Amino acid sequence: MTAEALYSIVAEPCRNFCILGTTAFIDPFDNREKFVLSNFSAGSVGNLVFIDKTTGEGESIPLPGDSGAWALQRVGEHLLVGTCPDYGYLHSLNLRTRRWAKPLRIESETYIWNFALGMDGMVYAGTYPGCLLLRYDPAAHTLTSLGRVSDNPENMYSRNVFAIPNRMLINVCCNERFVSVWSMADGTFTRLGEYGEAVIEADATRICTELEGTRRFYSSSTLEMIDIEEGTALVTQVEMTVLDGKRIAALRLPGGGMAGVKGQDYFIQYAEGEEPICRPIPTPAPPTRIHTLTSDPNGVVWGSSGFGQTIFRYDPRDGSYWNSAAVCESGGEVYGMAFVGQELFMASYAGGDHVVYRPDEPWNQFDNLNPKTLQPVGPSLIRPLGKSVIGPDGAVWTGWSAAYAVYGGGISRVDPATKEVSSWLNPVPGQQVCGLAADGRYLYLTTNGAGNGLAYKEDEGCCFAVWDPDSAAVVHLHRFEPGPITGFVLYAHGLVWMRIGKDIAVFDPVRMAFAASVPLNDACGCLVKYNDASVLAFGESSLFRIYADSMQFARLGDIPSQVTTTTVTPEGSIYFNQNGTQLFRLHAGG
Missing domain, CATH: 2.130.10.10 (YVTN repeat-like/Quinoprotein amine dehydrogenase)
Structure with missing residues (x-):
């Protein structure tokens, strides 16, 4: 089977600005006052956006490398940019000539x-x-x-x-x-x-x-x-101004007035006491990395951006797409996404936020109406690494890692009717939850020894746990030997499937015991249920099909690179992403 027959690229639907830094100065290039934004483009190369205070015109200048930057510093006629997350470059832009010096790192x-x-x-x-x-x-x-x-x-x-x-x-x-x-x-x-x-x-x-x-x-x-x-x-x-009745951080401009960023827009307050004027950032939003995928009951694909706290919608029926403003006040990105009826429930880093959005109603995040931020689980839990699933009780469950400098994790539950949030710390003490699945009776957790801002605990094995929502307790725990890392976990065909190292371990919830180990010899990024008693395993560069009855597997072909997120629509279409900006559709055949 050829790669072209196995999958196709359908769109780059995830597009947003993620402004990490701002500054303002009289630009030596044309001697005009500029408000300058540093944009992080997840999965791509970041850029600077120069906005003319008077005309509102925008100029986009790509960075020589890396996704973006918090660090901005003007020194004479140069603007210094310090990047992340892959190279830690120091870039120097000559403002008069618009030429970059040799990158340093x-x-x-x-x-x-x-x-x-x-x-x-x-x-x-x-x-x-x-x-x-x-x-x-x-x-x-x-x-x-x-x-x-x-x-x-x-x-x-x-x-x-x-x-x-x-x-x-x-x-x-x-x-x-x-x-x-x-x-x-x-x-x-x-x-x-x-x-x-x-x-x-x-x-x-x-x-x-x-x-x-x-x-x-x-x-x-x-x-x-x-x-x-x-x-x-x-x-x-910290400079502040009032926008739509709320205090918001702003930067004082050299020629007077203030400017700042509000989600996907920027604003300028030309004089003290005046209402700031809010406008869209005047350059195209770049394609950015897709972080999580899900689908709604109508077969529309939804996803979140790799950074910037925005979500997107892609409609396979006509190829159209839409991108949101920030879904909550905290910075970071949405990990967990799950629909209950026509409501999209989200869980996001870094505030440990739970958010619910109704696509059929007007967007009004600024007043916390739609999307609405519910009770957070931060600061104890901050990164929903295990993402979200619908549990046996119909509630939305999410797996978390603990705060920075703390080894541990937790799980949370959102009641879709009352929007009440419950949470439990350290179901597996000292380990973060990195995978979550559910059947009609239990939740299934994979955990590991990583931590936010901490080194991985090499001497401690990963775990698999069975959580009973009725008793709110772990009823079965298995600790693997140190070394192999757990990841994605899936419930399908009456079994629980999970990555452990380069194998797929299969757990039988009836016997409460592991039933098989499938030696793919490939670090699987995602697993999805397939339609005829099999599952598909997305490896580092290969797609495998594993048969539930025999535990035999077959390699179906090449995939672009390791897949990081997938979704299956109600009619059975499979979409995936490989840590980049492109949305793929799978054509695995029978």
Whole structure:
């Protein structure tokens, strides 16, 4: 069977802006005032959007590489961009010529979080996963590492960096949280305050930190704690304006007025007291990575973006598609998607949010009407890695990983009638839920030893658990040997199918025992139920069909790369994505 016969590309329906950073300046290119957005394009290459304050015209400038950037810093006639999530580039754009300098990077790093201009004229940055402090020399266009900020190898984040006289402050996490101080005089690292403390803001006079909800102040020159009257403003005020009756973060423009981003739009307030004018970002939204797929009762395909908290709809009947604004206030992306009737229930990172949307009613997320954010499970649970399924009780169940710096996970339940949310922490202690399936009696969980911001626990085996909704307890637990990693889990043909390493393990819920192991010798990304007592397993580059009666399997052909999400429509059409921007339809045949 040829690849062309096995699948086809139907569309790139997922398109959104995900603005990670903003700045504003008089542009040397044309001497006009610009509001500049840094757009993250998941699964593709990010870009900068320059918006003329007066005309509203937009200019899109692609980055030389990587998906996007939080870090923006203007230095003279250059705009510095620090990227993520794959390369951690430092890009330098000559604003007058619109030409990029040669990209710079430290090979071990994939994220640059923010830039801080030091008192010595150098630009400093923190990284992931090496927890480094970087120094960029604008005159020489060189990037060097000043070393790890933490002696603890479990700490992978140096996020963020702040400049004070003769020193740099760095927030370190996530195994241990503390503030590191780097001295320009002798290049040494020391610490400020206590473990758990983090810098909020800092300037040439004082430093504001937070520890367990309490703010502390230090002198920027002596690093000694100082007394500040309760209610005194922070070091600098976050600029805010009022849009549609709500306070929203904004950036003060050099020529007066304020600007900001609201979902897929931007706004400008030309004068204090005036209502901000909200407009669509004036360049086309790029195709972005598809993160999760599902389908509604009518056979329409729905999905979420890889970053930016938006969803999309693709109608196979006419090829049309639609993209939403952000579904909730938290940043991140939607993992769990499940329809109950005509309502779409979603679960998203990073706020641990549950969201419900009614496609037949007007969109009004700004007033939390449609989509409506329900009770979150954050901050204890934040990433719905196990995604969402309809449980035996008809409720929407979701599998979660715990907060940053915490090994563990949980499951949650949303009652589709009352919208009441319930949750349970650590059904398998110390392990996050990475897969979730259900039949008419139980929920089936796969777990592993990963954690948000933490190193994987190599010495601890993954687990498979059976959860009884009636008793709200695990009634069967199996721990695998350390090494092989679990993933997607599927209930089909009376059996529970799951990836364990490069095999497919098959569990019989009647006997409460594993029935077989299918040696695909391929790391399966997704499994789907097929229509004649078999399942399809999407490997790293191959599609397999596994027969439920014999546990024999056949390789059907090549697929583009490892598939990360699939959905089966009510009439049996199978759509999938392979961690990119394209939506594929499978033509597996009989």
